[in-house]
Amino acid sequence: MAHLLEGIEQDGYDRRYRDRELARRIAPxxxxxxxxxxxxxxxxxxxxxxxxxxxxxxxRTVDSALSDDGDGRVAWLVTAxxxxxxxxxxxTYLQERMAGTLVSDVVLSLRRRVFEAAMRQDMTFHDTYATGVVVSRVTNDTQAFATLISLVLSLLGQVLMIVVLLTALFLxxxxLALVTALVAAVVVGVSLAFRRAARSASLRQQEALAEVNGYVQETLRGIAVTRNHSHQQSAQAGLDEVNHRWFRASVRLNRMFSGIFPLLISLTGLGTVAVVLLGGHGVDSGSVTAGQWVLFLEALVLFWSPLTSIASFWSQLQQGLAAGERVFALVDREPAVRQRDSLPVPRLRGxxxxxxxxxxxxxxHPVLKGVNLTVPAGRxxxxxxHTGAGKSSLxxxxxxxxxxxxxxxxxxGQDVRTLDLDQYRRCLGVVxxxxxxFSGTVADNIARGRPGATRDDVEAAAxxxxxxxxxxxxxxxxxxxxDEGGxxxxxxxxQIVALARVFLQDAPVLILDEATASIDPLTEAQVQEGLDALARERTTxxxxxxxxxxxKADTIVVVDDGRIAEEGDHTALLARGGAYHRLYDRYFRHQGLDEDPADDPRLLSAVERKA
Known part of the structure; x- marks a missing residue:
């Protein structure tokens, strides 16, 4: 059945955990x-x-009822x-009720922990793995793993009952007790042998479900593009592909459990037949009382039920263990961005x-190839x-x-890798x-610039x-x-809301990554006015x-093929006639038609040299 899993791949940070290790991880x-x-x-x-x-x-009630002097004990035994x-x-009711509360509480804490793990990952992680796949770990897998706890508690009570009954049967x-114990051992052995294959199949099914979640989320977020280009059929075909991978994984898992469950039922049925035959012969020969035989028959119902429940719960059990592997794989994944220390960050000069x-x-594929650059404080x-030169990467x-x-x-003068990362990032205003x-109001989104900001602070920033x-x-x-995403x-x-958010943040370093590239000239004028105010006395x-x-920049840095090609101000770089001059001719000249090289002798000489 290996062909059923074709196309389903584990994420690069996934790893395998032993059951004991998963138990150790959930214990805290x-x-x-x-x-x-x-x-x-x-x-x-x-x-x-x-x-x-x-x-x-x-x-005891049956034996008392059949004995000549047991009438007085029967009523007490029935009451008992x-x-x-x-x-x-x-x-059992109290156990289920309290266990439900306990499991929900654990899900709450575990989901928070996994969400924090996803939040601390670097952008390489989020670039590599689809958002929907990560969301599946935070939501579906934490719930599935916590459900495992309920199953274990339920089975634990039944196992304790088995121990008590088996001890009484041997006494x-x-x-008869040996026959019962032998069949039980065979059932447990078959279940344990089945465990590894079931875990693998369950893990593949959850990975396939995560693929479906990721594809649906991505497609719905890009629904406008899909409609504009009439790609609904292609989108549907893509869903069919990932959906069929989930279907094949589910079929494989279902086939495994549909085979193991009848096998376990058959084994317990054979055990029941053996006990009935041996017990009936014992009653006939007088070596076993009628009450003891009833005890064995009644105990068989209670005894086989937990064992067959293992088969019926096995799918959820293995899905829970597989979910635990996926949950802790994300929790244990170390971000690529690593700090050597966490020194406090004072107010930066910049x-x-x-x-x-x-x-x-x-x-x-190297992007930056030995960049040396100094940005003076407050400049x-x-x-x-060109696109792809490495500007945004910097x-x-x-x-x-x-x-x-x-x-x-x-x-x-301080190595950025030695600073407290959260404090350092709060010193950077990024647009x-x-x-x-985010979903909410404009005020809510501006307030994200500074936790605890008042309404007056938000209005002032706006x-x-x-x-x-x-x-x-x-x-x-x-x-x-x-709305979501605004x-x-x-x-x-x-863009203006984002600017107001950075105003409220009042960060000493401002980073603008093409902040006016996608807006109309009128709005750009408004944004530029805000940028000018924001950049005062800040490193930008x-x-x-x-x-x-x-x-308007104090210094223009030309980035070309991952290296610094030129540095200087607008006038000096144009006069130099190098990389910036070529960029100006290709991209900028049409934006500044009022600029005449004849107004500046240095520009005029540069143009004459080019001619």
Whole structure:
């Protein structure tokens, strides 16, 4: 059946865990819940003891009823049977109720832990693995693993009942007990032998389900593109492909369990036949009383039930263990961005120095090839260059979104890898080309710039961008609702909200990654006004494609094929007639038609030399 799993691949960070290791990893989540755990354990023991007492008391009741002097004991024994059954029911109910609360509490903590693990991963991780696949681990797999706990608690009570009953059976009749124990051992052995294959099949099914989740999420997020290009049929075909992989994995898992369950039922049936025949012969010969035979028959029902339950629960059990592997694989995955220390970060002056930085998103394709750059504190540096030259990669390294392979980055003379990462990132105000807004309101999204900000703080930040004129364009001002991603706002409005968020953050270092590349000229003027106000007395690094932004920079850095080709101001670089001049001719000249080289002798001489 290996062909059924074709196309399903494990994520690169997945690993295998032994059952004992998974138990060790989940144990800490119960330490602060000792009272509940103790009560559940007590309830399991009491329910198992009371449940075991029922067939023993029934056997005594039968023998007493058949004896000449047992009439007086029958009523008491019947009462005892009812009492034992009631106690077993009551404590089973309490066990299930408290265990349900306990498991939900564990799911809450475990899901929080897995979400934190996903949040701390570097951007390489999020670039590599689909969001829906990661979401599946945070939601589906944590629930499946926690469900395993409920199954274990349920089976634990039944196993305790087996132990008590088996002990009583050996005390009553050794041959019959040996037959029962032998069949039980065979059933357990078959189940254990089946475990490894079942775990593997369950893991593949969950990986296939994660693929489906990832594909559906990605397709729905890009629904506009799909419709605009009439790719609905292609999208459906893609879903059919991943869905059929899940189907094949589910079929394989179903075939395995559909084979093991009848086998276990057959084994327990043979054991029952053997006990009935031997017990009936014993009653006929007088070596076994009628009550003892009833005890064995009644015990068989209770005895085989947990063993066959292992088969019926085995699918969920193995899915839970496989889910545990996926959960802890994410928790244990070490981010590529690693800090050597976590020194506190004071208010930064903002001097940034890159020394011989070498970086590639993978080892075979270097992006930055020995970059040396110094950004003075409080100055504005514009990074320009062709698409793919390495501009955005530079700023992503400064924000510690990715880990560079060689070289060093220093901030105010301190190696960035020695700083507390969270504190350092709070010192960076980042505005990207396509800012993301969360569900809520415009005010909520601005407030994310500084936890604990008041409404007055939010309003002040909003009015700091273009004097707040943009707020009049929103139906409800700051209380205007925002959909996921801010889809109900224009690109320019989302960009202005992102700017206001950074204003509120009041970070000493500002990083603008093509912040005005996708907006109209009128909105760009508003955004640029906000940027000018925001950049005052701050270190600002701009990845720029617009001439007005480039010309305002104190220093322009030309990035070409992963290296620094030129540095200088707009006038000097044009006069030099090098890489920046070529970029200007190709990309910028049409944005500044009012600029005449004859107005500057240096530019005129450069043009004459080119001619």
């Amino acid at each position: 989540y119960f330490r602060n819940r000792g009272g509940t755990v103790a009560f559940v354990a007590l309830a399991v023991v009491v329910a198992a003891a009371a449940g075991s007492a029922v067939p023993l008391l029934l056997a 049977v009812l009492a034992a059954g009631t106690i077993a029911w009551l404590f 009553i009749n050794v041959p 001097e940034i120095t890159l020394r011989d930085i070498r970086f590639g998103y993978d080892a075979r 504005t540096v514009a990074l320009v260059g 700023v992503r390294l400064i924000t510690r979104a990715y880990e560079f392979q060689e070289g060093s980055i220093e901030v105010d 990207t080309q396509t800012p993301f807004l 009015r700091a961008v273009a004097d707040g004129d943009w707020l009049a364009q929103l139906p409800q001002g700051l209380d205007t609702p925002t 889809r109900n706002l224009s690109t320019g409005q989302r 690094i701009v990845v720029a494609h617009r001439l007005p932004t480039v010309r």
